[in-house]
Amino acid sequence: MKQEKYTISILVNNQPGVLQRVAGLFARRGYNIESITVGSSEEQGLSRMIIVTTGDDKIVEQISKQLYKLIDVIKVVELSSNSTVSRELALIKVGIEVEQRQQIFGIVETFRASVVDVGSKTMMVQVVGGTDKVDAMIELLKPFGITGLSRTGVTALRRGLSQQKTN
Amino acid sequence: MQAQMKNQPSSVLNDELREQLMQPDEITGSEILLRSLLLQGVECVFGYPGGAVLYIYDAMHDNPHFKHLLTRHEQGAIHAADGYARSTGKVGVCIATSGPGATNLVTGIATANMDSVPLVVITGNVFTTAIGTDAFQEADITGITLPITKHSYLVKKAEDLSSVIQEAFHIASTGRKGPVLIDIPKDVSANKAIFNPLPSVNIRGYHPTVMPNKLQVNRLVEAIQQAERPVILAGNGVIHADADQALLQFANTTNIPVTTTLLGIGGFPSNHELWLGMPGMHGTYAANHAIQNCDLLIGIGARFDDRVTMNTKGFAPKATIAHIDVDPAEIGKTLETAIPCVGDIKHVLEYANKKVERANTDAWVQKVQTWKKEYPLSFADSEEELKPQYVISMINDTTDGEAIITTDVGQHQMWVAQYYQFNHPRSLITSGGLGTMGFGFPAAVGAQMADRNRLVISINGDGGMQMCAQELAICAIHNIPVKVVVINNGVLGMVRQWQEIIYDERYSHINLEGSPDFVKLAEAYGVRGLRASNKAEAAEVWKQALDINGPVLIEFCVSQSENVYPMVTQGKTIDQMIMGDEQ
Numbered sequence: 001m002k003q004e005k006y007t008i009s010i011l012v013n014n015q016p017g018v019l020q021r022v023a024g025l026f027a028r029r030g031y032n033i034e035s036i037t038v039g040s041s042e043e044q045g046l047s048r049m050i051i052v053t054t055g056d057d058k059i060v061e062q063i064s065k066q067l068y069k070l071i072d073v074i075k076v077v078e079l080s081s082n083s084t085v086s087r088e089l090a091l092i093k094v095g096i097e098v099e100q101r102q103q104i105f106g107i108v109e110t111f112r113a114s115v116v117d118v119g120s121k122t123m124m125v126q127v128v129g130g131t132d133k134v135d136a137m138i139e140l141l142k143p144f145g146i147t148g149l150s151r152t153g154v155t156a157l158r159r160g161l162s163q164q165k166t167n
Numbered sequence: 168m169q170a171q172m173k174n175q176p177s178s179v180l181n182d183e184l185r186e187q188l189m190q191p192d193e194i195t196g197s198e199i200l201l202r203s204l205l206l207q208g209v210e211c212v213f214g215y216p217g218g219a220v221l222y223i224y225d226a227m228h229d230n231p232h233f234k235h236l237l238t239r240h241e242q243g244a245i246h247a248a249d250g251y252a253r254s255t256g257k258v259g260v261c262i263a264t265s266g267p268g269a270t271n272l273v274t275g276i277a278t279a280n281m282d283s284v285p286l287v288v289i290t291g292n293v294f295t296t297a298i299g300t301d302a303f304q305e306a307d308i309t310g311i312t313l314p315i316t317k318h319s320y321l322v323k324k325a326e327d328l329s330s331v332i333q334e335a336f337h338i339a340s341t342g343r344k345g346p347v348l349i350d351i352p353k354d355v356s357a358n359k360a361i362f363n364p365l366p367s368v369n370i371r372g373y374h375p376t377v378m379p380n381k382l383q384v385n386r387l388v389e390a391i392q393q394a395e396r397p398v399i400l401a402g403n404g405v406i407h408a409d410a411d412q413a414l415l416q417f418a419n420t421t422n423i424p425v426t427t428t429l430l431g432i433g434g435f436p437s438n439h440e441l442w443l444g445m446p447g448m449h450g451t452y453a454a455n456h457a458i459q460n461c462d463l464l465i466g467i468g469a470r471f472d473d474r475v476t477m478n479t480k481g482f483a484p485k486a487t488i489a490h491i492d493v494d495p496a497e498i499g500k501t502l503e504t505a506i507p508c509v510g511d512i513k514h515v516l517e518y519a520n521k522k523v524e525r526a527n528t529d530a531w532v533q534k535v536q537t538w539k540k541e542y543p544l545s546f547a548d549s550e551e552e553l554k555p556q557y558v559i560s561m562i563n564d565t566t567d568g569e570a571i572i573t574t575d576v577g578q579h580q581m582w583v584a585q586y587y588q589f590n591h592p593r594s595l596i597t598s599g600g601l602g603t604m605g606f607g608f609p610a611a612v613g614a615q616m617a618d619r620n621r622l623v624i625s626i627n628g629d630g631g632m633q634m635c636a637q638e639l640a641i642c643a644i645h646n647i648p649v650k651v652v653v654i655n656n657g658v659l660g661m662v663r664q665w666q667e668i669i670y671d672e673r674y675s676h677i678n679l680e681g682s683p684d685f686v687k688l689a690e691a692y693g694v695r696g697l698r699a700s701n702k703a704e705a706a707e708v709w710k711q712a713l714d715i716n717g718p719v720l721i722e723f724c725v726s727q728s729e730n731v732y733p734m735v736t737q738g739k740t741i742d743q744m745i746m747g748d749e750q
């Protein structure tokens with residue numbers, strides 16, 4: 001079957017070790033983790049994890065069932081792209097000469113990104129958006145020489161009123 | 168369904184004691200632990216002390232109600248708790264100290280986890296202030312056991328203990344059962360807190376499905392009515408759910424043949440004419456061919472393990488798969504499943520039993536009966552040599568299939584599964600999923616502790632017997648009357664068999680030369696030891712052993728070169744069976 005990207009939203013108890021439980025499950029059952037983000041959710045005591053994985057429908061169904069077996073997992077939702085807003089943030093540092101600065105500002109503007117630091121021979125760019133947009137930004141900056149890159153991984157939330165009810 | 172706490176019956180726990188224990192006194196964490204365990208109906212805890220659990224052992228010292236059995240190895244303790252749990256259906260409890268005590272439990276936890284055995288495993292840990300400092304005897308046991316527990320707790324405060332214990336028992340014993348670990352730092356067991364157990368347990372992220380989706384069960388009922396060659400594959404889940412009677416009625420009403428997996432054995436009476444025996448790698452001809460030719464395969468509490476399916480691609484090629492299981496993750500895990508029924512197996516079957524009718528299976532049943540008759544299990548018996556299969560048959564004949572049998576892992580285990588006629592659930596106790604050598608004997612101790620009047624026989628290989636033989640000591644001092652059988656073939660028999668058949672008789676490190684004289688070993692511990700090397704002696708010493716009112720070890724010296732047949736080798740489908748030695 002075709003391997004595709006899936007975004008899974010997991011609501012978990014904010015307990016010590018819960019990240020280890022979830023990540024360990026992926027590792028030992030051979031599921032892929034493309035990116036993982038964790039942070040607080042709309043409810044105190046619960047965290048939301050967003051995992052981007054690759055697989056097929058069957059694998060994703062197994063992942064969901066296996067996740068539900070973890071006692072600290074409250075809710076698992078597979079987020080389809082059209083009903084979901086998903087974003088990541090990247091900080092990209094390029095090594096440049098002063099005369100190239102304007103070029104960078106130009107790229108940054110078209111992407112509605114921002115320059116967050118300027119050094120004598122470096123600039124740091126912050127871009128927020130879907131994975132594709134971040135990828136594109138990185139591609140455009142590559143010719144300048146990327147000397148540092150840090151991506152947060154995807155976080156995501158379902159659009160509209162249908163945000164997952166928490167039991 | 169909202170999960171309510173289950174109060175298990177117990178001999179010591181009467182209303183008066185319960186009230187006394189429930190008092191909201193300010194007591195130490197250790198006392199909270201003991202009270203909580205007593206309130207859960209725990210009759211006996213298997214354990215081994217050490218630094219990190221000394222407050223707990225100190226609290227045991229003057230507790231008149233709390234019963235603890237000191238094993239001689241933590242592995243013995245946890246396998247005993249496991250045997251207790253499998254034989255009773257109650258939660259087994261064991262306790263060990265931090266570090267090496269805790270790591271010695273790991274094999275037992277994995278064993279219980281694989282076979283969904285309800286255990287509460289208690290470990291001590293170093294002081295909370297020392298955690299993470301590589302303190303003396305510190306081990307991250309919750310981390311180490313994360314992949315092999317149903318759930319685990321590291322308790323940080325004495326006031327959390329009572330609710331954690333309640334949750335642990337609830338999680339261990341409901342849904343798909345399994346081991347739950349509670350790690351208790353030393354200061355938590357020393358500090359005081361008010362004892363305030365919760366009136367009921369409600370865990371937000373834990374709601375096992377009990378009642379089935381009726382539409383799915385109706386689909387199963389329909390499929391049965393249409394099927395011409397249906398087969399039931401019943402597993403461990405039938406026994407865990409106490410669904411044996413419901414299964415019996417289901418099979419009787421529908422007239423569908425039943426095969427039971429290794430761990431499902433006893434879940435359906437083996438003297439029933441619809442029973443086909445065990446399927447899979449060492450399955451019967453009838454069971455394997457029934458599966459390969461069926462048009463509807465109804466898995467009930469069986470997880471289509473690779474030792475059952477062998478080559479999954481060629482498994483049950485003509486069948487629609489229906490699967491009843493309490494664990495939704497098992498459905499579709501290995502086989503494409505057309506009819507999933509998630510729920511407590513007893514509830515599912517009881518509901519189905521109201522709907523099902525006799526299926527159109529007369530011709531099919533007749534066919535599988537012919538297979539049963541034409542290809543029974545067989546071995547080449549001998550008057551010169553004592554054959555291991557003969558010994559198992561003899562044990563069967565002299566106990567009418569009424570004993571609890573525990574096995575270790577190896578050839579003897581398969582021969583027990585094949586030649587002992589189990590008719591009751593919870594009477595075969597064996598490590599199926601993990602295949603843990605060293606399990607059989609301590610598990611028998613646990614089963615015998617649960618019921619001192621039951622005949623408990625532990626059947627071991629000469630290899631595995633040496634992995635937990637130290638527990639002979641507790642049999643001797645507490646007069647735990649287990650009949651400890653050693654099937655001595657002088658080799659790691661199952662490994663020898665693979666090396667003979669698959670590795671061109673290149674026998675590599677299978678010789679058990681240097682094994683102790685098992686009779687003397689038993690006697691060194693103060694346990695009676697008997698030995699037999701031929702049929703006459705076997706009958707004689709076995710009779711003697713059954714008459715002994717206490718523990719006894721019986722060594723049967725058997726031929727070395729017997730193989731377990733039928734056998735399906737890796738990669739083959741289950742109807743590609745080797746039926747016996749090539750002539």
Ligand SMILES: Cc1ncc(C[n+]2csc(CCOP(=O)(O)OP(=O)(O)O)c2C)c(N)n1
Pocket residue numbers: 575576577578579580602603604605627628629630631632654656658659660661662
């Ligand atoms: C702890 C452990 N180590 C290794 C094995 C691999 N193994 C499976 S069967 C077997 C041989 C067992 O020999 P014995 O106890 O003499 O029983 P027999 O097969 O001869 O009946 C071995 C080594 C295992 N199952 N468990």
Ligand SMILES: [Mg+2]
Pocket residue numbers: 628629630654655656657658659660
């Ligand atoms: Mg042997």
